[in-house]
Amino acid sequence: MNLKNDDVVQDKRTEILEAAELIFTSRGYAAARMDDIAEAAGVAKGTLYLYFSSKQELFVSLLEARTEEYVRTVDGWLADIQSADECMHVLVTLRGQFFVRNQRLAESASHSMLGFPKELQLRVWNIRRELERPTIDVLNRVLPKDYPVDPAQVAAVVNGAIDYTVGTYLLDDQPVILADIARNIEYILGPGLTQVQQEKRQTGS
Amino acid sequence: MNLKNDDVVQDKRTEILEAAELIFTSRGYAAARMDDIAEAAGVAKGTLYLYFSSKQELFVSLLEARTEEYVRTVDGWLADIQSADECMHVLVTLRGQFFVRNQRLAESASHSMLGFPKELQLRVWNIRRELERPTIDVLNRVLPKDYPVDPAQVAAVVNGAIDYTVGTYLLDDQPVILADIARNIEYILGPGLTQVQQEKRQTGS
Amino acid sequence: MNLKNDDVVQDKRTEILEAAELIFTSRGYAAARMDDIAEAAGVAKGTLYLYFSSKQELFVSLLEARTEEYVRTVDGWLADIQSADECMHVLVTLRGQFFVRNQRLAESASHSMLGFPKELQLRVWNIRRELERPTIDVLNRVLPKDYPVDPAQVAAVVNGAIDYTVGTYLLDDQPVILADIARNIEYILGPGLTQVQQEKRQTGS
Amino acid sequence: MNLKNDDVVQDKRTEILEAAELIFTSRGYAAARMDDIAEAAGVAKGTLYLYFSSKQELFVSLLEARTEEYVRTVDGWLADIQSADECMHVLVTLRGQFFVRNQRLAESASHSMLGFPKELQLRVWNIRRELERPTIDVLNRVLPKDYPVDPAQVAAVVNGAIDYTVGTYLLDDQPVILADIARNIEYILGPGLTQVQQEKRQTGS
DNA sequence: CATGAATGAGAGTTCATTCAT
DNA sequence: TATGAATGAACTCTCATTCAT
Structure with missing residues (x-):
C-alpha cells in the first residue's frame, strides 16, 4: 500500500516535471506560467504546490x-x-x-x-x-x-x-x-x- | 547647437545604457526592473522611454x-x-x-x-x-x-x-x-x- | 453542484457589474479606475479579470x-x-x-x-x-x-x-x-x- | 504695436483651438493627448500652456x-x-x-x-x-x-x-x-x- | 490529496505638466 | 515668448501563491 502510494506520487511528480520541461523549454523560465504547466500536466494549479514548494x-x-x-x-x-x-x-x-x-x-x-x-x-x-x-x-x-x-x-x-x-x-x-x-x-x-x-x-x- | 544637442542626447543614452548594463547584468533580464535602471541612471522612469521605446x-x-x-x-x-x-x-x-x-x-x-x-x-x-x-x-x-x-x-x-x-x-x-x-x-x-x-x-x- | 457553482459565478459577476455601474456612472469611463471598481465590489483587483478580460x-x-x-x-x-x-x-x-x-x-x-x-x-x-x-x-x-x-x-x-x-x-x-x-x-x-x-x-x- | 501683438496672440490661440478641435473630435477628450494637439497646431507642447492653463x-x-x-x-x-x-x-x-x-x-x-x-x-x-x-x-x-x-x-x-x-x-x-x-x-x-x-x-x- | 477562485504586490508604460534654456 | 527634455504619479493588467472546500 505504501509502496503503491509512493509509486502514484512518483508518477504525478514525473508528469509534472515533464509538463514543466515542455513549458520551460518552449518559453524560458521567466515567461513560463504555473497555469500553463498545470494545464500541460493535466492537474490543478494548486496541485503543483503539493509536489514543489515554488x-x-x-x-x-x-x-x-x-x-x-x-x-x-x-x-x-x-x-x-x-x-x-x-x-x-x-x-x-x-x-x-x-x-x-x-x-x-x-x-x-x-x-x-x-x-x-x-x-x-x-x-x-x-x-x-x-x-x-x-x-x-x-x-x-x-x-x-x-x-x-x-x-x-x-x-x-x-x-x-x-x-x-x-x-x-x-x-x-x-x-x-x-x-x-x-x-x-x-x-x-x-x-x-x-x-x-x-x-x-x-x-x- | 545641433552638435551640442546631439552630444547631450548621446551622453544620456550612454548613461542609460550603462545603468541598464549594470542592472541587467546583476539581475538578469526578467528580474531587472525599469525603476532600478532609471534609479541607476539617475533619471526618472519616464525618461527611459524617451530614449528606448520599451x-x-x-x-x-x-x-x-x-x-x-x-x-x-x-x-x-x-x-x-x-x-x-x-x-x-x-x-x-x-x-x-x-x-x-x-x-x-x-x-x-x-x-x-x-x-x-x-x-x-x-x-x-x-x-x-x-x-x-x-x-x-x-x-x-x-x-x-x-x-x-x-x-x-x-x-x-x-x-x-x-x-x-x-x-x-x-x-x-x-x-x-x-x-x-x-x-x-x-x-x-x-x-x-x-x-x-x-x-x-x-x-x- | 454545477448549478450552485453557476449561480455563485453569476452572483459575483452581478456584484461586479453593479460596482462597475456605480463607478462608471459617477466618474465616467475614462476616470473610473479598476481599483475603485474592485473596492466597490468588495473583491481584489485581480478578481475582476477572472470575470471580464479588460x-x-x-x-x-x-x-x-x-x-x-x-x-x-x-x-x-x-x-x-x-x-x-x-x-x-x-x-x-x-x-x-x-x-x-x-x-x-x-x-x-x-x-x-x-x-x-x-x-x-x-x-x-x-x-x-x-x-x-x-x-x-x-x-x-x-x-x-x-x-x-x-x-x-x-x-x-x-x-x-x-x-x-x-x-x-x-x-x-x-x-x-x-x-x-x-x-x-x-x-x-x-x-x-x-x-x-x-x-x-x-x-x- | 500692442494691437498687432494682440492679433498675433489671438491667431496662435485660434490655431491651437482648431488643432484641439481636430484632436478632441477624432479621439474624444480622454484619448486626446496634449502632444497630438501641439503637433497638430505646429507648436511645442509647452506653448499650449502659455495660452491654456490645462x-x-x-x-x-x-x-x-x-x-x-x-x-x-x-x-x-x-x-x-x-x-x-x-x-x-x-x-x-x-x-x-x-x-x-x-x-x-x-x-x-x-x-x-x-x-x-x-x-x-x-x-x-x-x-x-x-x-x-x-x-x-x-x-x-x-x-x-x-x-x-x-x-x-x-x-x-x-x-x-x-x-x-x-x-x-x-x-x-x-x-x-x-x-x-x-x-x-x-x-x-x-x-x-x-x-x-x-x-x-x-x-x- | 486535489481543486481553482481569490488574492494583491508589482510590473511596464503613458502623459499632463513643469522649467531651464 | 517659445521650446521640448524631463518628470513621476497613476494607470491597466499579470501571475505566483494561498486556502476553503
Whole structure:
C-alpha cells in the first residue's frame, strides 16, 4: 500500500516535471506560467504546490532530474573508454543529446539563479558540477600522463565546444546531426588532446 | 547647437545604457526592473522611454552597443594576424574580456528573445552573427588551405571553448586570468588547427 | 453542484457589474479606475479579470446587461399598446427610468468606443440598435398607416426628446418626475404622430 | 504695436483651438493627448500652456468658442422668425450643422465634466445654457400664447430630437442631409407646436 | 490529496505638466 | 515668448501563491 502510494506520487511528480520541461523549454523560465504547466500536466494549479514548494524549486528540481539522467547515462558509456577519440565521440553524442533536449534549461540556469534563494543557488551550482564531472573523470583517464593542462579546464574546452556548436545549430533552426558534429570536434580537438607538445612558449619567452 | 544637442542626447543614452548594463547584468533580464535602471541612471522612469521605446528595445540596444564595441576592437586586433597561435591569443583575450563584461547579457539573449517581437528577434539574431563573424574571418585566413572543416564550425568550437571556460571561472567566483586561459586554450586547440591530419576515420573504417 | 457553482459565478459577476455601474456612472469611463471598481465590489483587483478580460470588456458587458434589462421590460409593456398616446406614456416612463439609471453609460458609449477593439465596437453598435428597436417596433404598429416618415426617424425624434429632457433635469440636479415629463412630451408629439397632414410643403414649393 | 501683438496672440490661440478641435473630435477628450494637439497646431507642447492653463481648460475654452459662434449665428437667423415652421427649419439646419461639427465635443461635455474642478464645471454648465437659450427665446415668440408647456421643456424636446437624429446618422456613418431631417422633424413636431389642444387628459381622467 | 477562485504586490508604460534654456 | 527634455504619479493588467472546500 505504501509502496503503491509512493509509486502514484512518483508518477504525478514525473508528469509534472515533464509538463514543466515542455513549458520551460518552449518559453524560458521567466515567461513560463504555473497555469500553463498545470494545464500541460493535466492537474490543478494548486496541485503543483503539493509536489514543489515554488516555481523556482520546480525549475531546479527539473534541472536536477535531467542532469541525473544524463550523468547516469554518460557515466555508463564512458566507463570502459580508454582513448581520447572514443571519449570525444561519446561525449559529443550524449552531451549533445542532453543539450538538444534541455537547451534552454541549461542556459536558463545561470540567469534565473540570480534571484533565487541561496539554498536553490547551491543546488544549481551542484548541478553544474555534476554536468562537468563525467567529462573530467574520463579526461583524467585518457589524457596523456604528463598532459600539462588541468583536466577541469580541458573539460571546459570540450564541453564548451559541444554546447556552443549544438546551440548554434539550434538557433539557426538547422537539424542537429550529432555524428557530423562529433567528427568535426574530434578532428579539431583530437591532436591537442593526444600529444604532449614541447612548450615552446615557456622556452621562447 | 545641433552638435551640442546631439552630444547631450548621446551622453544620456550612454548613461542609460550603462545603468541598464549594470542592472541587467546583476539581475538578469526578467528580474531587472525599469525603476532600478532609471534609479541607476539617475533619471526618472519616464525618461527611459524617451530614449528606448520599451524594456525589450533597451535590452537589445544594449546588446547591440556592446557587440559593436567588441567587433570593432577585435577586428582591429585581428587585422594583421597570420598565425593560428597569435589569433587564438587575441581571440581569447578580447572575447574573454567581452564575456566577462557581458556574460549574462549574451546568455540572456537567446532566452529573453523568445517573447520578443519579430523585429527585435531579428536584431538579436544579427547580434549573434556579428559576434561570430570576426572569428570566422580570421580563421578563413589562418587555417591551412586544405583544412577540411568549415570555418564556421571551427569558430563555434573556439568561441564555445572561450565562453564556457570564462563562464566557469565566473560561476565559481574565481578571478579570470585571461593570459592563463589563453595559454591553455592555445595548447589544446593549437595542434588541431595548424596541421591537416590524414583522415584515418575515412580510410580506416 | 454545477448549478450552485453557476449561480455563485453569476452572483459575483452581478456584484461586479453593479460596482462597475456605480463607478462608471459617477466618474465616467475614462476616470473610473479598476481599483475603485474592485473596492466597490468588495473583491481584489485581480478578481475582476477572472470575470471580464479588460476594463473595456467590463464596460461593454455592463452596457449589454443594462440594455437587455431595459429591452425586456419595455418589450413587455409595449406588447399590447395600440395607441400613440399610450405608447408615448410607456416609452417616456421606461426609457426615462433607464436613462436616469444609465445616463452616463449611454452617453459614454459613443466616446469610449473610439479606442476600443473592433469586436467591442460591434457590441456597442448592437447595443445602440437594441435600444432603438422597441421604439421602432411599437411605432410600426401605432403610427397611422400612411404616415409618411420612416419609423426609424420618428423613433430618433421620440427617443431624443426623452433622453434630452431627462438629461437636462439631471444636469440641473432637479428631481426627475417622469409623469410630468411624459405628459409634456405626449402633448408636444401627440398631434404630429396621430394625424396625417396634407403635405403643404410638397405642393406649395 | 500692442494691437498687432494682440492679433498675433489671438491667431496662435485660434490655431491651437482648431488643432484641439481636430484632436478632441477624432479621439474624444480622454484619448486626446496634449502632444497630438501641439503637433497638430505646429507648436511645442509647452506653448499650449502659455495660452491654456490645462488640458481641461483648453477643452472647455474650445466648447465656449464653438458655442459662442453657434449662438451668434443662430440668434441672427432667428431674429425675424415668427412662425414655428420656419423656426424649426432654421434650428434643425444650424443646430444640426453645429452638432455635425462638434458632435463629440458636446457629448464629451457632460462626461468629462465629472472630474473637472468646480470652476470649469460652472463654465460647462453655462455653455449648456447658452446652447438652449436661442431655442427657448424663439419658442417664447412663436408658440401660441396660451401654450401650456414651459418653453424650456419644449426646447429640450426640439433640441433632443435634432441632436439624436443627427447623432444616429453619424454613428451609422451615413451622410447627414439636413434638409431632409428638417422636413421630417417639422412634420412630426409641427402640429404639436402650432395648435393648442383641449387637454383631454385633464378632463378625461 | 486535489481543486481553482481569490488574492494583491508589482510590473511596464503613458502623459499632463513643469522649467531651464 | 517659445521650446521640448524631463518628470513621476497613476494607470491597466499579470501571475505566483494561498486556502476553503
